[in-house]
Amino acid sequence: MDSQQFREAAKAAIDDIAKYYDNISDHRVVADVEPGYLRPLLPASAPLEGESWDSIQADIQSKILPGITHWQAPGFMAFFPCSSSYPAAIAEMYSNTFNGAHFNWICSPAVTELETIVMDWLAQALGLPECFLSGGPTHGGGVLHGSASEAILTVMVAARDKYINEATAHLPEGEEKEEEMWRLRSKLVALGSEGTHSSTKKAAQVLGVRFATVPISEKEGFTMTGEALATKLDELKAKGLEPFYLTATLGTTDVCAVDDFEGISRTLAPRVGKPGEIWVHVDAAYAGAALLLDENKPLAKPIANFHSFNLNPHKWMLTTFDCSAVWVRQRGHLINALSIKPHYLRNQYSDNELVTDYRDWQIPLGRRFRSLKLWFVLRAYGIRGLQAHIQSGITLGESLEAKLVTRPDLFIIFTKAHFGLVTFRVSGDSEEKINSRSQKLYDAINASGQFYLTSTVVKDHFAIRVCTGVATVREETIQKLFDLLVETTEGQLKLE
Ligand SMILES: *Cc1c(COP(=O)(O)O)cnc(C)c1O
Numbered sequence: 344m345d346s347q348q349f350r351e352a353a354k355a356a357i358d359d360i361a362k363y364y365d366n367i368s369d370h371r372v373v374a375d376v377e378p379g380y381l382r383p384l385l386p387a388s389a390p391l392e393g394e395s396w397d398s399i400q401a402d403i404q405s406k407i408l409p410g411i412t413h414w415q416a417p418g419f420m421a422f423f424p425c426s427s428s429y430p431a432a433i434a435e436m437y438s439n440t441f442n443g444a445h446f447n448w449i450c451s452p453a454v455t456e457l458e459t460i461v462m463d464w465l466a467q468a469l470g471l472p473e474c475f476l477s478g479g480p481t482h483g484g485g486v487l488h489g490s491a492s493e494a495i496l497t498v499m500v501a502a503r504d505k506y507i508n509e510a511t512a513h514l515p516e517g518e519e520k521e522e523e524m525w526r527l528r529s530k531l532v533a534l535g536s537e538g539t540h541s542s543t544k545k546a547a548q549v550l551g552v553r554f555a556t557v558p559i560s561e562k563e564g565f566t567m568t569g570e571a572l573a574t575k576l577d578e579l580k581a582k583g584l585e586p587f588y589l590t591a592t593l594g595t596t597d598v599c600a601v602d603d604f605e606g607i608s609r610t611l612a613p614r615v616g617k618p619g620e621i622w623v624h625v626d627a628a629y630a631g632a633a634l635l636l637d638e639n640k641p642l643a644k645p646i647a648n649f650h651s652f653n654l655n656p657h658k659w660m661l662t663t664f665d666c667s668a669v670w671v672r673q674r675g676h677l678i679n680a681l682s683i684k685p686h687y688l689r690n691q692y693s694d695n696e697l698v699t700d701y702r703d704w705q706i707p708l709g710r711r712f713r714s715l716k717l718w719f720v721l722r723a724y725g726i727r728g729l730q731a732h733i734q735s736g737i738t739l740g741e742s743l744e745a746k747l748v749t750r751p752d753l754f755i756i757f758t759k760a761h762f763g764l765v766t767f768r769v770s771g772d773s774e775e776k777i778n779s780r781s782q783k784l785y786d787a788i789n790a791s792g793q794f795y796l797t798s799t800v801v802k803d804h805f806a807i808r809v810c811t812g813v814a815t816v817r818e819e820t821i822q823k824l825f826d827l828l829v830e831t832t833e834g835q836l837k838l839e
Contacts, residue, residue, distance in 0.1 A: 373789065425664055438713070455698065463476050469631065486704040505622065509620070533552050533588040558575075559600070586621055587621060589611075593626070594627060594764075598764070598801065632733055636733055739821050757801075794827070
């Protein structure tokens with residue numbers, strides 16, 4: 344393809360993409376294909392000779408679209424939003440244009456410098472404590488990773504090395520120190536609550552450290568409290584184990600609970616600044632975007648006592664996947680744990696430490712130009728535009744809750760609308776009946792193809808989750824969903 348052919352093909356593709364978005368409501372939300380649908384539609388091997396662009400593009404409509412689940416459709420209320428926007432899409436085109444592996448500053452100075460600036464902008468917009476800014480007093484700063492899972496694994500590596508180095512700092516270099524380091528490694532425990540996203544457990548699995556959970560209860564709104572954490576820490580210490588890391592969550596996946604940051608920091612305060620200090624990471628992958636609203640800013644204050652924080656702009660902040668923003672209060676811990684300097688990566692700027700080399704803040708070497716889309720989104724919408732988007736998701740969640748409570752004969756709110764997520768169940772006179780009716784309703788709604796919802800099981804309660812943060816959701820969508828929920832539930836109860 345030459346540049347003239349590219350011009351024509353790319354313009355046609357853009358028309359096609361704009362048409363897709365203009366008609367996003369026309370599709371069934373979830374793809375209606377069977378596993379293995381694609382193989383019979385494609386040749387058994389790659390073509391020997393290059394094909395015409397027309398025939399390649401035609402296959403988008405006929406072969407790919409049927410297997411697409413439409414995450415931007417208003418009926419998509421499953422999981423969490425994974426939002427796109429035109430400014431982000433255009434940024435991706437430019438990012439692809441300046442394609443490179445961008446691991447060191449000199450690989451493209453703009454890629455590094457824009458990332459540092461945009462991460463400071465976003466930290467300020469969220470009201471994150473000053474310690475997370477690149478120019479802050481503790482030498483912190485932000486970096487863009489691909490996913491929250493990657494962010495959590497990365498900070499856990501830094502937490503592990505910090506813990507072990509501090510616990511063995513009193514020993515002279517030598518075999519004894521080495522032995523003690525390996526002994527400690529075998530005792531390490533990473534912690535989360537029972538509501539913590541599975542990525543923390545997975546990170547522990549990858550690092551080969553133990554994982555333990557702090558219990559949560561319905562009575563406390565499924566938040567991790569400082570007292571529950573203290574009890575768990577005592578238990579682990581009594582077994583001779585070394586808790587070194589904790590994920591605290593702002594917006595759990597099941598019910599959008601927020602852990603008790605104040606209580607957690609009170610429990611951990613006696614260990615701060617001493618060997619045995621526990622690294623606290625705040626996972627705000629989804630709901631962190633709600634900190635853009637001033638009313639939520641107080642939630643960010645106690646995070647000043649913690650070590651790192653992540654938020655996925657690719658979830659609720661109109662920035663296309665993948666874009667996970669991570670901040671640390673002391674970048675030195677990441678760099679100590681992750682820096683490797685073979686000869687081929689050396690250059691005058693890096694060697695003199697004049698620049699940031701983001702390769703030392705992440706697991707992969709190479710990196711994408713992700714900050715461009717965040718920059719475009721922040722500028723095209725402005726903080727006000729993004730606030731309006733977040734507020735809309737929150738208001739629509741509250742609207743659904745208000746409708747559900749008008750029918751106590753049919754529905755029970757399980758957890759109230761919070762950050763654009765409501766969870767509810769179908770009424771019934773026993774726990775068993777509530778569970779089976781809720782499951783049935785859930786299956787029927789998803790089978791309709793008009794909406795895509797997810798469910799969760801918390802402490803043996805089956806609940807339906809509705810996430811209202813996708814940018815195309817409107818009040819009419821919420822009304823339509825509510826009408827369908829009522830009609831379907833009434834129909835099911837009649838048949839019982
Ligand atoms: C979505 C989510 C994750 C996982 O995010 P990835 O970027 O897909 O790894 C982790 N934690 C929370 C709280 C989430 O909402």
